[in-house]
Amino acid sequence: MTDIAKAAGCSQATVSFVLNRTAGMKLSQATRDRVIETARVLGYVAPTFPTKPNSAPRAPAMDGIIGFAVDQLATSPEAVVAIEGARQASWNAGNVILVAQTLGDPEMEPRTLRVLTTQGASALIYMAIFTREIVAPSYLYELDIPVVLLNCYTTDHHFPAVIPSEIAGGQHSTRHLIEHGHRRIATITGEPWMQAAQDRLKGYRRALATADIPFDPQLVVEGDWSASAGYKATVQLLSLEHRPTAIFCQNDRTAIGCYEALKEAGLSIPEDISVVGYDDEEIARHMHPPLTSSILPHRAMGQWAVEQLDSANDANKRFAITKLECPLVERASVAKPRG
Structure with missing residues (x-):
């Protein structure tokens, strides 16, 4: 991939x-x-799997085992953080977490969930690594154990679901720059089809509107969450006749590239341009200067998911989507604009 x-x-x-x-x-x-x-x-071909996986009788349910299925485990730290939150909440009650990666594969995912249940899982947490609405596969509805969705949700509200409050997070990040006196604030987005990018941009625009700052489309540059995209977008922003005094990078990896471009241009952070990131990855506190960033609450989401399992038993109930705050961690990358 x-x-x-x-x-x-x-x-x-x-x-x-x-x-x-x-x-x-x-x-x-x-x-x-x-x-x-x-x-x-490039010569890659999709693997093939049996269309009808072998069925196996379900083992007797054992109390204290919670299945945790996630579509992507190895590509980002968010899944590990969520699993750790679930583990902490589970161990406090004497439960055990069994984790499986599914890659969202239509053949292997149901087989994976079947293995989790035959191993005695008496509840399931189903996680998507990228925040989004999902079309829940039929086998989730057919499970006779409680199911909670983490970082995703369905339109029918059939399952308890928790996601980050991304609009509020984008608004808070932008407002932080406004409170420091900035009015020409740029943002480098993620891929626009992703809900996280859409919501963070909505929050950015809401913060500008609330402060009566006109929206300037020149100050919004599309990225793809990568450091290289952050670098290219920052070079583009610096080429504007009236360059920004602050840049809201919609994730920390983008901010890494932004830092590189600013320093290459001979500009100081935050004296010349302030920078805010998002996600609060480990690298944020080791950047020079340390990066102000918002925490994605995946640990708290994992804990919340475990706490909701008892209430997820009612098949006739409809559940509101729970949104957890993305707190801003203030570090040294933001200051008042010059002059």
Whole structure:
């Protein structure tokens, strides 16, 4: 997926969603075609699996085992943080977490969930690594154990679901810059089809509107969550006749590239331009200067998911989506604008 993403000019997540035919993703046909053609040119072929996996009798349910299924485990730290939150909440009650990666594969995912239940899982946490609405597969509805959705939700509200409050997070990040006196604030987004990018941009625009700052489309540059995109976007912003005094990078990896471009241009952070990130990855506190960033609350979301399992038993109940705050961690990358 990394090879295909690099050649196709998109993120690894996009490649995963296209090749796994993930339902409910609002990707353009042009993007899908580009990814598939790139995979073909590079010689990659999709694996095949039996269309009817072997069924196995379910073992007697054992109290204290919680299944945790996530579509992508190795590509980002968020899943590990959520699992750790669930583990802490589970161990406090004497429970054990069994974790499985599914890649959202339509054949292997149901087999994986079946294994979790036959191993005695008496409840399931189902996580998507990228925040989004999902079309829940039928086998989730057919499980006779409590199911909680983490970082995703369904329109029918059949399952308890928790996601980050991304609009509020984007608004808080932008407002922080406004409170320091900035009025020409740029933002570098993620891929626009992703809900996190859409919501963080909504929060950015709401903060500007609330402060009576006119929206300038020149100050919004599309990225793909990568450091290289952050670098290119920052170079573009610096070429404007009236460059920004602050940049809201919609994740910390983008901010890494932003820092590099600013320093290459001979500009100081935050004396010349302030920078805010998002996600609060480990690297944020080690950047120079340390990066102000918002925490993605995946640990708290994992804890919340475990706490909701008892209330997830009612099949006739409809559950409101729970949104957890993304707290801003203030460090040394923001200051008042010069002059």
